Amino acid sequence: MKPKIFIDGEHGTTGLQIRQRLADRDDLDMLSIPEAERRNPALRQEMLHTADIAILCLPDDAARESVSMLDGNNSTRVIDTSTANRVNPDWAYGFAEMDAGQKTKIAEARFVANPGCYPTGAIGLIRPMRQAGLLPADYPVTVNAVSGYTGGGKQMIAQMENEDAADHIAAPHFLYGLTLGHKHVPELQMHGLLDRRPLFSPSVGRFAQGMIVQVPLHLSDMTGQPTLSDLHGALAAHYAGQDIVEVVPLEKSGKLARIDPTELNDTDRMKLFVFGTEGGGQANLVAVLDNLGKGASGAAVQNMDLMLGKAA
Ligand SMILES: NC(=O)C1=CN([C@@H]2O[C@H](COP(=O)(O)OP(=O)(O)OC[C@H]3O[C@@H](n4cnc5c(N)ncnc54)[C@H](OP(=O)(O)O)[C@@H]3O)[C@@H](O)[C@H]2O)C=CC1
Numbered sequence: 001m002k003p004k005i006f007i008d009g010e011h012g013t014t015g016l017q018i019r020q021r022l023a024d025r026d027d028l029d030m031l032s033i034p035e036a037e038r039r040n041p042a043l044r045q046e047m048l049h050t051a052d053i054a055i056l057c058l059p060d061d062a063a064r065e066s067v068s069m070l071d072g073n074n075s076t077r078v079i080d081t082s083t084a085n086r087v088n089p090d091w092a093y094g095f096a097e098m099d100a101g102q103k104t105k106i107a108e109a110r111f112v113a114n115p116g117c118y119p120t121g122a123i124g125l126i127r128p129m130r131q132a133g134l135l136p137a138d139y140p141v142t143v144n145a146v147s148g149y150t151g152g153g154k155q156m157i158a159q160m161e162n163e164d165a166a167d168h169i170a171a172p173h174f175l176y177g178l179t180l181g182h183k184h185v186p187e188l189q190m191h192g193l194l195d196r197r198p199l200f201s202p203s204v205g206r207f208a209q210g211m212i213v214q215v216p217l218h219l220s221d222m223t224g225q226p227t228l229s230d231l232h233g234a235l236a237a238h239y240a241g242q243d244i245v246e247v248v249p250l251e252k253s254g255k256l257a258r259i260d261p262t263e264l265n266d267t268d269r270m271k272l273f274v275f276g277t278e279g280g281g282q283a284n285l286v287a288v289l290d291n292l293g294k295g296a297s298g299a300a301v302q303n304m305d306l307m308l309g310k311a312a
């Protein structure tokens with residue numbers, strides 16, 4: 001029998017992207033609710049109970065509601081793309097390349113929390129530094145990022161694209177999260193293995209999808225005053241043996257004049273770079289990914305395949 005998959009929120013930005021990725025799959029039995037009924041709780045509950053895996057592509061409160069609709073059910077497995085469960089110890093964190101054992105944890109889990117798009121980049125850069133012993137846990141980490149506007153879902157897409165909307169945003173690029181309380185900070189701190197709360201400054205550009213996440217570092221404040229090669233070596237060792245996260249060689253990144261946030265659009269991969277001047281005492285660690293790819297829908301499909309035993 002084919003596994004039954006239900007995407008709760010299938011008509012939203014993340015849900016649609018997952019549906020596109022699964023459109024040609026004849027190994028899955030897709031359960032679906034017509035768009036007009038997408039908020040019908042009785043239908044959602046029925047689908048949630050029938051599914052082998054439910055992928056929640058909903059705002060946090062609605063995702064919590066879906067999980068509570070499964071009270072008393074011990075069989076449906078859940079992948080939640082919202083922020084609701086990312087620091088919940090009972091849920092596996094769905095970043096498969098984060099640690100050597102993470103794929104197995106995801107594969108065996110009943111509940112998987114898909115990472116946020118920004119934390120995928122930031123944790124992808126920070127955690128290997130922590131685990132290699134190069135970054136002290138109390139280092140004052142800052143994360144600066146720019147995202148395409150689909151990161152804000154249907155509401156922000158309308159604000160950016162519809163000039164007649166009352167809440168239209170005309171800016172070509174804007175900063176937000178100005179109180180430094182963005183919802184991604186807790187998962188960034190926990191899965192980045194940081195004792196000190198990281199300072200996170202996100203922004204949005206007038207492009208639909210793609211993102212750049214930056215973690216600038218003073219090498220003299222790191223353990224053992226590492227070189228750029230040491231940082232690169234730690235990333236390369238951490239991501240050896242897989243093909244989703246690519247660590248760009250220093251010889252290659254040293255020749256680049258600029259970084260394009262849309263470079264990996266419509267892929268489910270992530271690229272990591274180490275920038276700086278050897279001997280200059282500073283480094284900028286940079287991640288590029290598609291917020292809708294490895295940052296959301298691509299990771300959800302990867303996690304689903306791991307849970308179904310269809311991915312190595
Ligand atoms: N966009 C991105 O890049 C990323 C998004 N995510 C996360 O994915 C989740 C979905 O986000 P996104 O797809 O961007 O959001 P969208 O707003 O584009 O889509 C959300 C969907 O959920 C539906 N919905 C809202 N409330 C309910 C409810 N109570 N019951 C049933 N359906 C409901 C919406 O319907 P309606 O049209 O009626 O509002 C809409 O179809 C969020 O938690 C988001 O944080 C994670 C990583 C990246």
Ligand SMILES: CC(=O)N[C@@H](CCC(=O)OP(=O)(O)O)C(=O)O
Pocket residue numbers: 081082083115116117118147148149150151152153156184202203204
């Ligand atoms: C541009 C933009 O608005 N981005 C979203 C984050 C997108 C994402 O990762 O979603 P989660 O809500 O699942 O964490 C934000 O800052 O809230």
